[in-house]
Amino acid sequence: MRFAEKGKLAATGIIIGAAAVVLTLLGNPGNMGFCIACFLRDTAGALHLHTTPIVEYVRPEIIGIILGSFVLSLISGDFRPRGGSSPVLRFIIGFIVMIGALVFLGCPLRMVIRLGGGDLNALVGLVGFIAGIGCGCIFLNNGFTLGKAEKQTNVEGVALPFITVLLFVLFLAVPSLFLFSESGPGSMHAPVAVALLAGLIVGAAAERTRLCMAGGIRDIFIVRDFTLISGFVAIFIAVLIGNLIGGSFHLGFSDQPVSHSMHIWNFLGMFAVGLGSVLLGGCPLRQLILAGEGSSDSAMAVLGMIVGAAFAHNFSLASSANTGPGINGKVAVVAGIVILLAIASIVTIRERRKA
Amino acid sequence: MKELDTSGYSCPEPVIMTKKALKDSPEGLIVIVDNRASKENVTRYATALGYSVETEEGKGNWKLKLSK
Numbered sequence: 237m238r239f240a241e242k243g244k245l246a247a248t249g250i251i252i253g254a255a256a257v258v259l260t261l262l263g264n265p266g267n268m269g270f271c272i273a274c275f276l277r278d279t280a281g282a283l284h285l286h287t288t289p290i291v292e293y294v295r296p297e298i299i300g301i302i303l304g305s306f307v308l309s310l311i312s313g314d315f316r317p318r319g320g321s322s323p324v325l326r327f328i329i330g331f332i333v334m335i336g337a338l339v340f341l342g343c344p345l346r347m348v349i350r351l352g353g354g355d356l357n358a359l360v361g362l363v364g365f366i367a368g369i370g371c372g373c374i375f376l377n378n379g380f381t382l383g384k385a386e387k388q389t390n391v392e393g394v395a396l397p398f399i400t401v402l403l404f405v406l407f408l409a410v411p412s413l414f415l416f417s418e419s420g421p422g423s424m425h426a427p428v429a430v431a432l433l434a435g436l437i438v439g440a441a442a443e444r445t446r447l448c449m450a451g452g453i454r455d456i457f458i459v460r461d462f463t464l465i466s467g468f469v470a471i472f473i474a475v476l477i478g479n480l481i482g483g484s485f486h487l488g489f490s491d492q493p494v495s496h497s498m499h500i501w502n503f504l505g506m507f508a509v510g511l512g513s514v515l516l517g518g519c520p521l522r523q524l525i526l527a528g529e530g531s532s533d534s535a536m537a538v539l540g541m542i543v544g545a546a547f548a549h550n551f552s553l554a555s556s557a558n559t560g561p562g563i564n565g566k567v568a569v570v571a572g573i574v575i576l577l578a579i580a581s582i583v584t585i586r587e588r589r590k591a
Numbered sequence: 592m593k594e595l596d597t598s599g600y601s602c603p604e605p606v607i608m609t610k611k612a613l614k615d616s617p618e619g620l621i622v623i624v625d626n627r628a629s630k631e632n633v634t635r636y637a638t639a640l641g642y643s644v645e646t647e648e649g650k651g652n653w654k655l656k657l658s659k
Binding site: 241314316318321376377381384385386446451454455458459460461463517518526531 | 598599600601602603604606607610625626627628631635636639651
């Protein structure tokens, strides 16, 4: 049974890795495939939540992932509207995760995709990500919890998937409502149908296998279980092979697509993502999947990420490619980590008093 | 046999709760989980520790009987 589970996770990882390579070949930005943080940010831009001209596009991959998970969970019976486990804290944590990701320039998924392209800056990010997860696990082992979720109505569970459908319909029917980049990463995209299909497949596969970029490392720390990590490794291998075949593998720190080499900020950015993901119970991809399964708590984290992305660009917190974060971004990441540690410590101390 | 209700908690908390509860009652435990992810995670964790797991499906939840 354990082997079967690892096999399914590895297969999902290969699907995700292959989808990333194909989407990049068909027009998505380099080493990006379908970065959750970048694409939520582009979508926020298209919705006028920020107006940075180079990162605006309604990304069908995001829509596909949520709907793929939603449809499959309806069929399999996993669709269970739940919510009420510290929604505001989840919003804030999602917000901070997004700031960290945009200082590093990628979510955990893009970090692995960048690693598979030979980008060594992502290796620095990975070290920070692991450190953040390790830190989060200390809190979990000491009783940290965001509390119990209660049953919610189907209306509540369907709300976010419904908004997603509405967004997609408007995107096709009235594109003039949205902002679209004419240059930069936001202007680079695969054909809509392929992007949506890739999202649907990835969403469905990740729902089935519960693939999570943070969960794999967390499970090793907490229960010495190596099941979930197999998906992570498979994505890396698939992307690596794809890049080697396509001739787009370039080992090194410099001249990597949409990245910077300010190591400390790559480390701290991903530290915030790792810690935040553990507190939320999953990485940004997993939050999209859980939101599709009817979790309004994860929907809150997703909304927090979207608003975080808008703030990141409106207040110049996001790094720019090559030059890295400015002073605002540096202050925001450090403040974000302090807030995450404060939330985790206060909650953990309260829980220990109760016990 | 002691019963541990993890309803409402999501991954990985049910596993951590099981881990702690098994420290107090290493002979076995009944764990109630209300989502498939936790069901699989708790089962996998218990199996790795050498427990046998009997699964009984209830209304919107599962009863996992962990015994040596």
